[in-house]
Amino acid sequence: MDTTDAPPPRLDYSAYPSIVIPLEATARVGLHSHPQHQLTWVPDGVLAMEVDAYRWIVQRSRALWIPGDTPHSVVPNSPVDMLSLFFDPAECPHRWDKPTVIDATGLVGPLLTYLVGLPNGADAERARANAVLWDLVKPMSVTTIPTILPTDPQARQVALAIKNDPTDSRGLEEWGRQVGASQRTLSRRFRSETGVSFESWRTFERLNAALPLLGAGLTVSQVARSVGYKTASAFITAFRREIGTTPAAYFGGSGADYDRSRPVA
DSSP: OOOTTOOOOBOOOTTOSEEEEEEOTTOOEEEEBOSSEEEEEOSSSOEEEEETTEEEEEBTTEEEEEOTTOOEEEEESSOEEEEEEEEOGGGOSOOOOSOEEEEOTTTHHHHHHHHHHSOTTOHHHHHHHHHHHHHHOOBOOOOOOOOOOOOSHHHHHHHHHHHHOTTOOOOHHHHHHHHTOOHHHHHHHHHHHHSSOHHHHHHHHHHHHHHHHHHTTOOHHHHHHHTTOSSHHHHHHHHHHHHSSOHHHHSOOOOOOOOTTSOOO
């Protein structure tokens, strides 16, 4: 049976208001959805959550709100404990209808840690903590950069190679010789199928590859070299132009101390 167009799995977490899932760096969680709203945070390490062509970074200073019935996948960039809270949309006072980055600094991080530590059945304690959480959670204005893959097989081969190695600086003429297409053809296909030029697409992909590294605490110079920039200043210029702030300012302070020795669900 052909399952190419089958909808992603829909998981019901109504019986599990909070869970902690240990993930290894290679443990990608495939596309899925759930009827409940989800608030996800990691106290240490970095993971990415993907919705359509967009990617959001979750780390110590920022959590992510995923509305119910929004298909998404999870890509850890290091071993992490993924803390997730699930909320019945009918009982949620917020009406965020798209993925929303939440500031996890201050009291939010400790409160998330407390909530995921509550056992099932602690309804009164959970209700009181949730009431405080609703007062504390504040959306952050964060720029996300889409990296839409072209559908043409030859252009897609180029795009996947760059996703695998964003430091590859070959131009379309060289790529064309490798995949068997002219420079003009590849340029036209990138523009028509992704909405941007090849050069812009590669910049977007390099910046997306840089975000988890910045979130993990690498220096700007280290990140710049890791994603294909010869100098930190060139990387900073591209980052500021596309994202509207500097790499150093993109991620804020810390959230909560988290006891990694306690049992996880």
